[in-house]
Amino acid sequence: DGGITQSPKYLFRKEGQNVTLSCEQNLNHDAMYWYRQDPGQGLRLIYYSQIVNDFQKGDIAEGYSVSREKKESFPLTVTSAQKNPTAFYLCASSIAGHGHDQPQHFGDGTRLSIL
């Protein structure tokens, strides 16, 4: 079945450490997204990519980095510069286009906590 796989499901980070969250999709979607979810704040966009080798900052990109070397993969690195990384991180993908009518499909998320 096609879908989005995020790993790991739970991740712990030590102070000053960078960690990378994996996101893989086999839906043949061009566009991929990373969101951060905090209680009571809904989802906030961190980074998005419409095509391989291209990505754009979202609303809260500071302290995060991404790469898009393959269509299927969009890993997110939470750097030591992100002072409050504890959150639930969701990856999504969609058919890219010039409209905003394409629904996004979500993975099951990674919960990141500070040790």
Place this chain on the structure above:
Amino acid sequence: AQSVTQPDIHITVSEGASLELRCNYSYGATPYLFWYVQSPGQGLQLLLKYFSGDTLVQGIKGFEAEFKRSQSSFNLRKPSVHWSDAAEYFCAVGGRYGGATNKLIFGTGTLLAVQP
């Protein structure tokens, strides 16, 4: 700027009762509207979407939503709630962001509890 408001943070209904979750949006043009559901520790699942045409849209799991342009609303309804419907529900509007992309702007969610 585009925005989505879900006025109810938490709602409790009895099993078998009807449900309406409210969503108001702010968008300058014809909006593309979505409802998603999230079970604890899971990702978001699309319930339904509105692009154009009939203002009453049907979704999965027996949900429906009605688009009312005059009220800038897109409320989600279900005639009879089941215990398995307990989850968090997010309304979202599709918007333009720095060019041609499919940015979704999410509301802050409504947490639904179902009493037996």
